[in-house]
Structure formats: C-alpha cells, structure tokens
Amino acid sequence: METLVFARWKSWAVLLxxxxxxxxxxxxxxxQFIDLVWxxxxxxxxxxxxxxxxxPAPRLLLGNVMEIKRLRESVPDALHAFRHDLTxxxxxxxxxxxxxxxxxxxxxxxxxxxxxxxxxxDILKELLSSKHTLSLGKPLLLTRFxxxxxxxxxxxxxxxxxxxxxxxxxxxxxxxxxxxxxxxxVNLAVNxxxxxxxxxxxxxxxxxxxxEGNMAExxxxxxxHTQFGSSYKRGRVIFQLLEELKEFVYKYGHxxxxxxxxxxxxxxxxxxxxxxxxxxxxxxDIIKDRKAAVQAGENSSYGADLLGxxxxxxxKNSQDKKQPQLTMQQLVDECxxxxxxxxxxxxxxxTWALLLLAHDSTWQDKARAEIVSLCKGKIPDFESISKMKxxxxxxxxxxxxxxxxxxxxxxxLCDMKVGDLHVLKGMCFWIPIASIHLDPELWGDxxxxxxxxxxxxxxxxAAKHPMAxxxxxxxxxxxxxxxxxxxxxxxxxxxxxxxxxxAPSPSYRHCPQLMITTRPKYGAPIIVKKxxx
Ligand code: HEM
Numbered sequence: 001m002e003t004l005v006f007a008r009w010k011s012w013a014v015l016l017x018x019x020x021x022x023x024x025x026x027x028x029x030x031x032q033f034i035d036l037v038w039x040x041x042x043x044x045x046x047x048x049x050x051x052x053x054x055x056p057a058p059r060l061l062l063g064n065v066m067e068i069k070r071l072r073e074s075v076p077d078a079l080h081a082f083r084h085d086l087t088x089x090x091x092x093x094x095x096x097x098x099x100x101x102x103x104x105x106x107x108x109x110x111x112x113x114x115x116x117x118x119x120x121x122d123i124l125k126e127l128l129s130s131k132h133t134l135s136l137g138k139p140l141l142l143t144r145f146x147x148x149x150x151x152x153x154x155x156x157x158x159x160x161x162x163x164x165x166x167x168x169x170x171x172x173x174x175x176x177x178x179x180x181x182x183x184x185x186v187n188l189a190v191n192x193x194x195x196x197x198x199x200x201x202x203x204x205x206x207x208x209x210x211x212e213g214n215m216a217e218x219x220x221x222x223x224x225h226t227q228f229g230s231s232y233k234r235g236r237v238i239f240q241l242l243e244e245l246k247e248f249v250y251k252y253g254h255x256x257x258x259x260x261x262x263x264x265x266x267x268x269x270x271x272x273x274x275x276x277x278x279x280x281x282x283x284x285d286i287i288k289d290r291k292a293a294v295q296a297g298e299n300s301s302y303g304a305d306l307l308g309x310x311x312x313x314x315x316k317n318s319q320d321k322k323q324p325q326l327t328m329q330q331l332v333d334e335c336x337x338x339x340x341x342x343x344x345x346x347x348x349x350x351t352w353a354l355l356l357l358a359h360d361s362t363w364q365d366k367a368r369a370e371i372v373s374l375c376k377g378k379i380p381d382f383e384s385i386s387k388m389k390x391x392x393x394x395x396x397x398x399x400x401x402x403x404x405x406x407x408x409x410x411x412x413l414c415d416m417k418v419g420d421l422h423v424l425k426g427m428c429f430w431i432p433i434a435s436i437h438l439d440p441e442l443w444g445d446x447x448x449x450x451x452x453x454x455x456x457x458x459x460x461x462a463a464k465h466p467m468a469x470x471x472x473x474x475x476x477x478x479x480x481x482x483x484x485x486x487x488x489x490x491x492x493x494x495x496x497x498x499x500x501x502x503a504p505s506p507s508y509r510h511c512p513q514l515m516i517t518t519r520p521k522y523g524a525p526i527i528v529k530k531x532x533x
Contacts (some may be wrong), residue, residue, distance in 0.1 A: 037061050037112050044114035044427050048107045051421060053116060055107035056098060063109025068094045078511040078522065082359050082504065084401050085448040088438045091406060091514045095432050108430065111141055115409070115430040116421070119439070121465040123419040127410065127429055128475035132418065134159050139411035139428050145253050146340075148262065148272060149245045151280075151329070153337030154480060158413060166480070168317045168326055169334060172309035173480050178487055179382045180304040181226045185488050186379050188221050189495040196500065196528060205530040208505050212351045212524040215492075219347040222488060223339055229305035231286045238282050241275055242339050248272055250516070283332045287311070306338060307331075338481065345404040346485045348517045350492055351524050352402040353395060356450050358502035358526045363452060367391050368497045380494035388490055393452035395489050396459065399471035400437045401450060404517040407432045408473050433470055434518070442468040503527040 037060060045058075056064050071093040079086055089096050095117065098106055104119045118124060127136070137158030150156060154165050171177065192214060200207050220239055221232075228235035252268060255261055262269050290311060293299040302308035314326040326334070357364040367390050374384040385391075408431045412423045423429075440447045442463045443454070460466035472479035479485070504527065511521035 040426060041109070041112045041114060044424055045107075047422060047424055048114055048116065048427070053105065053107040054102040055109075055117075056102075058109035061112060063111050063113070064094070065109075065111060068108075071097065072514065076511075078509040080510075082355075082508075082510045083448065084438070084450070087401065087448075087512050088434055090512050091434050091518060092432055095435050099435070104435075110139075110428070110430075113139055113141055113411075113426070113428050115428045116423070118429045118431055119436055120419075121442075121467055123421065124431060124470075124474075125467055127418050127431075128470075128473060128477070130476050132410075132416070133476045134163065135413050135416050136410040136429070137162070137413050139409055142409060144258075145249065145256050148256065148276060149242060149249050150337045150340045151333030153330075153333035155337050155341055162477075164323065165326065165330060165334070166476070168314050168323075169310055170480065171313050172306060173483055175483055177304075177309055178483055181306075181484075182382045182385075182487070182491065184225045185222050185491045186381075186495060188218060188225060189492045190379065192218050193495055193499050197530065200528065200530045207528060208507065208525050209528045210523055211354050211526050212347070212520060215347040215350040215354075216344070218492065219343050219350070219488070222346075223343050225305075226484075227306040227335060227338055228286060229303050229308065231289070234282060234286055238279055238335075239339050239343070241279050241282075242336060245272070245275055245279070246340065248275075279336065280332050283335050284328060287328065287331055307335065310334060341479075342481045342485065344517050346488055348402070348404045348519060349395065349398060349485065349489050351520065352518075353398040353489065353493065354496075354502055354526060355508075355520065355524050356398055356401070357394070357497075358504050360450055361503075363390075363394060363450070364497070364502060367394055367493065368501075371494045371497050375494060375498070380491055382487075385487065385490040385494060388494065390452070391490050391493055392486070393455040394493075395486060396455045396462070396469070397450060397452040400443075400462075400469060402512060402518045403433045403437055403471045405471065405473075406434045406514055406518060408470075431470075436468055436470065439468075499531060501529045501531055503529070 041058070041063075056067060058064055059066065075090050075093050076086075079090065094108070098108065098117070104117075105123075106117050108115050108117055118127065126132070138156050143152070143156050146156060152161075154162065154169065157165055196209060196214075199209065220243075221236070224235035224239055225232040248268075248271075249256065252272075262272060286307070290299075290302055290307065294302055302311040310326070310331065314331075317323055318325045357367065370388055370390040371380070371384075374380075374387055378384075409428055410431075411428045412425050414425050416423050418429075436442065438447060442465055444464070446454075454462045459469050462469055467474060472482040472485075505525040507525050508520075509522040513519055513521035
C-alpha cells in the first residue's frame, strides 16, 4: 500500500512540473498570439489615426486581404482596346478606390500588418534614402511567402546581413563585369530569332508568334547561361524546379504565411520540402565543383559568369576587408534570388515592349532605324547598345506603363520617424509604383499615352518630380540587376527589330493582370513578319 502511494506521489512529482511548464508555455503563446493579431494592430491603428491616416476597416487576422481579393477579381476580364487609361483600375483597383475615399496616402491592412500606402514624393525620397536603409526592411509576411523560392537572399535580407551581402555582390553587377555577358546574351537571342525564321519560313515569312512564352524561355536561358556558365544545363534543370516552386508559392502563398506550416506532414508540403532540397543540393554541387577546380589548379579563376563573379568578389572582399566570405547557404540563396528577381521581370519588360511597338509603327520604325545605323549589319555589342537612346527611351516608357514590380514594401525594424510621420516597429510602407507611374499630377495630361519622347532629357526630367519613375526602386536598396536587365532587353530588341516587323494580332485580348508581376492575362500573340536583309 505504502509503495503504491509513494509511486503515485512520485509520478505526480514528475507530471506536475511538466504540466505547469506546458500550461505556462500555452499561456505565453496565447499572449503572443493576442499581441500579434489584436494588441499590436490596435496600437498601430491608434498611432496611424492620430496622424490623420484613414482607410477601410480591417477584419481580425485578415485585415483587408479579402476585400482586396474581391476587388481584384471583379475587374473586367478583358479591355476592348489597347489603351492605358484603365490599366491601373485593372491592376490595383483597391488603390484606385481607397485613394478616392481616404486620400492618396492611406492605411490598409495585409493580415495583421498596418501598411501606410505612401505616394508623397518627398517622403518617398527620404524613405528610400540611405538614412533608413538599415532601419527599414522586408516584412515577416513577405519573407514567409517568398522564402521557399528565394531563400534569405538579397531581396529578403535585412540590416547588417543585407548590407554585407550587397557590398560583396554589388561589384559583380558593375558594367565592366556585365560586358563579359554580352556575347552569351546575343547568341541566345540570335538562336531564338533563327527559330522564328524557321516558323515563318513555312508561312511565307509572316505568322503569329506567342511572344510572352518566347520571352520567358529566352530570359530563363539567359539567366541559366549567365549565372552558371558552362554548367548552364544543370542550371536550367534547377530553374525548372524553381519555376515549379514559384507556382507552388502562388497557389499556397496564403497558407505559407502561417509560421512553421511548411513542416506539416501533408503531401503538398512534403513535395515543397523535397523540391527545395533538390534545388539546394544541385546548386551546392555546382559551387563545390567550381571551388574544387580552382583549388586543384584546373581553372585559374571561378569564371566570368554571375556565380564566378560572386565567388571572386566574396574571396576578394574577405582578403581586402577581413570580412567573412559568403557562406554556402548565402551563395545558394543568391543564386535562387537572381533567378526569381531577374527572370520574369525582364521577360515581362520585353513582352510589353514588343506589344507596344506592335501597336505603334512610328516608334517601331524609329527604334529599327537607330539599331541599323549603330550596328551596321553586325550583331549588337556593348558599345552599340550603350549609344541606343531611342531604344532606351522605349524601354523606360514600357517600364512606366507596365511596371513589372507593382509595389515595394518596407517594414520598420524599430520605432522611427520618416518626414513628420511617427512609425512604430512592425508598421509597413506600401509604395504602389504603378499608381505613381500613372498619376496625371506627376506625368501631365498625356500620362496614358505611349510616348517615349518624355524621357528624351533623361529620367529625372521625364515627370514633374525627379523620383516619379521607380521601376527599379531607388536608393541603396534599389534593384541590383537593373543594368543587367536593361542590357539584356536592349540586346534582344537590337537582335529582333532589324530582322522582323511586328503588328497587332486579331487574337490578342488586352488584359493586364497582376500575377506578382504585370502580365498580359491572355498571352501576347503578335503578327511577326520577316524583313528582307
Ligand atoms: C525589368 C527587370 C527588373 C525589374 C523591373 C526589377 C525591379 C526590382 C525592384 C522594384 C526591386 C526592389 C524590390 C524591393 O525593394 O522590394 C528589385 C530588387 C532586386 N532585384 Fe530587380 N528587377 C529587374 C531585374 C533584375 C535582374 C535581372 C536581377 C538579377 C539578375 C535582379 C535582382 C534583384 C535583386 C537581387 C534585388 C534586391 C536588391 C536589394 O534588396 O539589395 N533584378 N528589383
């Protein structure tokens, strides 16, 4: 009897502290949850309202997500004409509506995150300047959403980690380094043009080509070759998997923002983890091979592709400045990031540029004339594209009308002041680039016209405010790949325009749609005609 009582007492003595700790943990998690979904949003709402920021009422946990979804789903399925006055309504209907109701600078809620929609140019200038580079970063919700595809590469890194990575990788994107990638880009563009020749040959030199798919293929090929050089075939397989990962994220993005959900043992997330593992080990293998070849003396350098440049810069920076080299995980994440950030954006720039030129024969002829006079029958090179002013103006105007990145988000990493605004840690700024690019107050009466001429005196003079054009963002945290993207786009146009003319296809249905980037919902069929050489 005595032993039984003792055994019971002993088991209670063990169980009680465990139960106590578990209960405390549950209470702690509950407090954190309430803080996340109720108390912090409440504090943020009070601070924002005190400063005159108004907006639609949020719902618990979801904020305004459902209204945004509903508004975006209710836009017309296709516009009748190729006109640009309805583009903004099509892409960001909630921004059009709430700007009218609550003012251009207002407050919206992405889940429990307060987002100050900011279009005031002077505040934006400060916001994106070096003053706040380390105190503003990427919000947690965006990180949870994108991390399966990009890892914590440059796009998602914050604070000192971001600063170190940017310092190391930046030089790999300088124009003297990019020059070395020109030949690869041109060769791939020429291959695509040759394949079009074949298609048109069977149709008396004229036919319909689906441009969006072609540009997606070409830019994927370009990033695989320029990033992984001779290992591009392995790169292409990796990128196909990354493409699948991206589709996965689009589909399950709303779930991925729940912490830890990726580790739930259901088939979809198991697949996600499997794909991530394959992608990461494949990139690691390429990096290890590269390093081994240099260590064994088989190669004298890491190579002139983006990966090689990144490895060299990381080594040089650690020797010169005694800073740590990029870790294997950082290198892998950057390779994933460049694909994600650089592939679809550039494909959409080229797609919209060709659609715009197909609808405007005057600018198409002007661009062709410039290319022919600078290239003189040869394939384009770095020097000739550097002089292509008309082509550049066309690309800028395309980026204005159909900016691939519709918005930028920055989260306050600490309590701070921006202009006169008092912002608490965790509050975000949401910068709707598309709204700024299509604002008549900034661009004048002809805001909806395709008019590359507005860039004749440079970007800073194109609008009423020098910062009104921000397809690549601004300041120290701007797009690291903008030189790469513009060089690629110019080379592709300079390869295609002397060989083909472009006209609108009757089967094209104009419907710009926001799918992370701005895409033509029904593709981009264009009538392509082979020009006699
Ligand atoms: C037309 C093409 C492109 C557009 C419109 C574009 C646009 C942008 C924008 C708006 C940002 C700022 C995002 C933010 O802060 O939230 C950004 C950042 C970035 N982009 Fe691009 N991009 C393009 C092409 C590329 C290419 C080709 C690459 C690389 C090969 C690239 C790599 C990056 C990276 C790594 C960042 C993060 C930079 C940082 O935070 O320090 N982008 N891009």
